[in-house]
Amino acid sequence: MDKTNIDDQLTFKFKNGWNCIDDSTHDEVFKFSEEYKDFLDKGKTERECTKEIIKRVKKNGYKDIELFINGEEKIVPGAKIYANNKEKSVVLFVIGAEDIERGMKVVAAHIDSPRLDLKAFPLYEDGGLALLKTHYYGGIKKYQWTAIPLAFHGVVMTKNGEKIEIVVGEDENDPVFYITDLLPHLAKNQQDKKLSEGISGEGLNILTGNIPCKNEDIKDPVKYNILKLLKDKYAIEEKDFLTAEIEVVPAIKAKDVGLDRSMIGAYGQDDRVCAYTALKAILEISNPKNTAVTILVDKEEIGSVGNTGMQSRFFENLVAELIALQSEQFSDLKVRRALANSKVLSADVGCGFDPNYPDVVDKRNVAYIGKGVLVSKYTGARGKSGSNDANVEFVYEVGKIFDENNVVWQVGELGKVDQGGGGTIAYILANYGAEVIDCGVPLLSMHAPAEISSKIDIYMTYKAYKAFFK
Numbered sequence: 001m002d003k004t005n006i007d008d009q010l011t012f013k014f015k016n017g018w019n020c021i022d023d024s025t026h027d028e029v030f031k032f033s034e035e036y037k038d039f040l041d042k043g044k045t046e047r048e049c050t051k052e053i054i055k056r057v058k059k060n061g062y063k064d065i066e067l068f069i070n071g072e073e074k075i076v077p078g079a080k081i082y083a084n085n086k087e088k089s090v091v092l093f094v095i096g097a098e099d100i101e102r103g104m105k106v107v108a109a110h111i112d113s114p115r116l117d118l119k120a121f122p123l124y125e126d127g128g129l130a131l132l133k134t135h136y137y138g139g140i141k142k143y144q145w146t147a148i149p150l151a152f153h154g155v156v157m158t159k160n161g162e163k164i165e166i167v168v169g170e171d172e173n174d175p176v177f178y179i180t181d182l183l184p185h186l187a188k189n190q191q192d193k194k195l196s197e198g199i200s201g202e203g204l205n206i207l208t209g210n211i212p213c214k215n216e217d218i219k220d221p222v223k224y225n226i227l228k229l230l231k232d233k234y235a236i237e238e239k240d241f242l243t244a245e246i247e248v249v250p251a252i253k254a255k256d257v258g259l260d261r262s263m264i265g266a267y268g269q270d271d272r273v274c275a276y277t278a279l280k281a282i283l284e285i286s287n288p289k290n291t292a293v294t295i296l297v298d299k300e301e302i303g304s305v306g307n308t309g310m311q312s313r314f315f316e317n318l319v320a321e322l323i324a325l326q327s328e329q330f331s332d333l334k335v336r337r338a339l340a341n342s343k344v345l346s347a348d349v350g351c352g353f354d355p356n357y358p359d360v361v362d363k364r365n366v367a368y369i370g371k372g373v374l375v376s377k378y379t380g381a382r383g384k385s386g387s388n389d390a391n392v393e394f395v396y397e398v399g400k401i402f403d404e405n406n407v408v409w410q411v412g413e414l415g416k417v418d419q420g421g422g423g424t425i426a427y428i429l430a431n432y433g434a435e436v437i438d439c440g441v442p443l444l445s446m447h448a449p450a451e452i453s454s455k456i457d458i459y460m461t462y463k464a465y466k467a468f469f470k
């Protein structure tokens with residue numbers, strides 16, 4: 001036996017995912033990525049994702065939980081159910097052969113992404129320009145949002161109570177919008193500032209017009225002209241902004257990255273990459289042993305709060321509904337047992353090693369894009385603070401499922417111990433007593449207007465979620 005073989009026996013190395021697939025799987029990986037890019041372009045907000053997901057699951061035989069609650073449909077093993085939470089989050093169930101009380105297999109991802117929201121009173125005029133004020137949502141690096149094309153996606157209630165959906169900036173023929181940046185010639189003071197202060201939150205104002213209306217008596221003629229356009233095109237008045245939800249996102253389509261087209265660059269991959277793979281996985285599950293569940297929630301980027309975030313009782317209430325529908329006598333204890341006996345993959349993105357920024361990570365314990373789905377025993381910051389920290393028994397169980405199903409997987413921490421950190425929704429489901437582990441796709445440039453993923457990792461994540469459900 002030579003030295004290399006001895007080495008192989010005792011040491012361990014993560015594999016490169018691309019080296020672990022044959023030609024036909026290679027084609028499948030690329031085909032999967034095309035469909036994923038299409039999903040990203042169709043769902044750039046939590047509302048659009050919810051709509052798109054419901055459209056797809058309905059095509060696959062899923063029925064609205066309301067039909068079960070009002071008695072039109074009956075719950076049987078194999079039943080496929082969706083629940084729409086205020087058009088901003090959605091939960092999918094495939095009812096298992098086992099009693100739900102024995103626990104569910106859950107994959108939970110989020111469908112909100114960092115962005116800019118219009119303020120309630122956004123439109124103003126200054127220097128002959130009409131601008132819109134914003135308040136950012138989630139953890140953004142403000143300088144990244146200047147000088148890139150932006151699009152509006154929103155919902156407006158008009159004074160007649162009509163709900164209007166607006167998308168401007170996505171169609172080839174649409175105008176786009178920009179936040180200006182300072183010319184370098186005059187940027188001495190700006191460039192001397194800390195990166196976090198170079199662009200201020202109140203400086204993220206979106207350019208939206210330059211033509212004044214002809215009437216010289218009007219105080220802000222450019223703003224007035226924009227209001228006229230809004231009225232003519234969308235039937236919106238200034239007062240309607242007070243109640244509107246208008247989200248501003250990069251007007252950039254999902255694209256292949258690299259000469260080898262191995263990667264995808266797109267807005268909102270945190271966490272729509274895990275949302276999409278969790279959706280695809282559950283769509284291929286029928287008649288599972290344990291009830292399979294895909295949870296796709298809103299508000300993760302601002303702390304999972306609100307009635308569409310994971311901290312709301314929406315999911316717990318759904319489980320109560322399912323138990324009430326299936327048992328002669330409802331008992332809250334059954335709900336608690338169902339949740340406590342569940343096994344959960346908290347499906348969120350992680351940090352991939354970036355050769356441009358090697359100093360912030362521990363090279364031996366960070367994920368690498370291309371090395372498969374990322375399993376993180378813990379997240380958190382500085383001493384695992386805020387982390388779910390999965391139990392060894394469950395980490396082992398998940399790893400074994402992946403190995404047996406030829407899923408290429410790796411482990412990784414977010415960054416160096418003292419550097420900082422992040423959290424996911426893992427701890428919330430763990431509060432019920434469920435076994436939870438973080439498991440998703442590693443990204444580069446997380447939270448940037450365009451985030452980078454590797455196609456092989458996306459495919460392996462889909463395979464991982466599917467194997468977990470089975």
Ligand code: MN
Pocket residue numbers: 110270271300348349
């Ligand atoms: Mn995330």
Ligand code: MN
Pocket residue numbers: 270301447
């Ligand atoms: Mn995030």
